[in-house]
Amino acid sequence: MPTTVFTIANQKGGVGKTTTAVNLAAALAEQKIHTLLIDLDPQANATSAVGVEKQEGRSLYGPLRGEGSALEMITPTAIEHLALIPSEEDLAAAEIELAQTENYLMKLRAVLQPLRDSNGYRAIIIDCPPALGMLSMNSLAAADYLLITLQCEYMALEGLGQILRNVERLKTANINAGLELGGVVMTMFDIRTRLSRQVVDEVKQHLPDKIFETVIPRTVRLSEAPSFGQTIFAYDPLSPGATAYRNLAKEVIGRFGLK
Numbered sequence: 001m002p003t004t005v006f007t008i009a010n011q012k013g014g015v016g017k018t019t020t021a022v023n024l025a026a027a028l029a030e031q032k033i034h035t036l037l038i039d040l041d042p043q044a045n046a047t048s049a050v051g052v053e054k055q056e057g058r059s060l061y062g063p064l065r066g067e068g069s070a071l072e073m074i075t076p077t078a079i080e081h082l083a084l085i086p087s088e089e090d091l092a093a094a095e096i097e098l099a100q101t102e103n104y105l106m107k108l109r110a111v112l113q114p115l116r117d118s119n120g121y122r123a124i125i126i127d128c129p130p131a132l133g134m135l136s137m138n139s140l141a142a143a144d145y146l147l148i149t150l151q152c153e154y155m156a157l158e159g160l161g162q163i164l165r166n167v168e169r170l171k172t173a174n175i176n177a178g179l180e181l182g183g184v185v186m187t188m189f190d191i192r193t194r195l196s197r198q199v200v201d202e203v204k205q206h207l208p209d210k211i212f213e214t215v216i217p218r219t220v221r222l223s224e225a226p227s228f229g230q231t232i233f234a235y236d237p238l239s240p241g242a243t244a245y246r247n248l249a250k251e252v253i254g255r256f257g258l259k
């Protein structure tokens with residue numbers, strides 16, 4: 001089975017990228033799909049959310065500057081079928097250093113190739129920083145599919161055009177001709193507000209075949225879990241947030257033929 005690489009990117013912060021990367025990855029693992037989560041955000045929120053301590057020299061920073069292989073950075077998690085490549089603060093330097101190298105958009109693609117070749121993982125999920133900088137752009141150049149999370153709030157669609165234009169540019173420039181928008185995940189849906197429903201309807205009109213049926217509810221349990229270094233499935237497996245991410249995983253498995 002080939003490896004399918006998903007990047008969760010969006011220049012906005014606080015829209016549920018990391019929460020979705022972590023819990024979608026864990027939900028795929030729960031379905032016995034060998035999954036690798038890559039934390040590409042120097043803030044390392046995804047790393048701590050799966051209960052892994054940050055460690056100097058343990059991230060893609062080295063491999064991106066030609067030192068060592070991504071394979072050496074793979075770290076087990078407490079979750080069966082889920083491995084992690086952690087992040088560390090040093091990764092922030094990659095934003096600057098990448099910009100000064102040749103073929104700067106192609107670095108991550110090359111770094112991930114041994115992971116694809118290893119056939120060790122059916123799915124790779126990359127959690128990106130909240131900016132369309134070098135790291136996010138490299139993830140777009142390396143991925144098969146972009147997943148976008150949108151918060152069910154005012155201005156949800158703001159910035160969507162910018163990232164979709166970047167996808168088109170990478171395709172037409174032949175940097176990643178195969179890149180596709182894989183789907184849009186609506187997060188932090190608040191059943192008590194009419195606004196949430198309106199935002200979902202609006203996105204449905206714009207991207208009818210991209211929006212996932214599953215909508216992630218706003219629940220405090222999802223925001224609490226990371227402070228315990230746990231996914232929602234360890235922290236509160238029967239909560240609405242856990243159910244939602246399980247349903248999203250089923251949709252992802254179906255849409256991309258992961259099983």
Ligand SMILES: Nc1ncnc2c1ncn2[C@@H]1O[C@H](COP(=O)(O)OP(=O)(O)O)[C@@H](O)[C@H]1O
Pocket residue numbers: 012013014015016017018019020045130187188189216217218219220222223224226
């Ligand atoms: N569905 C949700 N319900 C409640 N809080 C959420 C939900 N999704 C994310 N959060 C919280 O919102 C904040 C931003 O989410 P996060 O996933 O870190 O976004 P991003 O990675 O896009 O910056 C975090 O504090 C997170 O715990």
Ligand SMILES: [Mg+2]
Pocket residue numbers: 017018019041045128129130
């Ligand atoms: Mg994040």
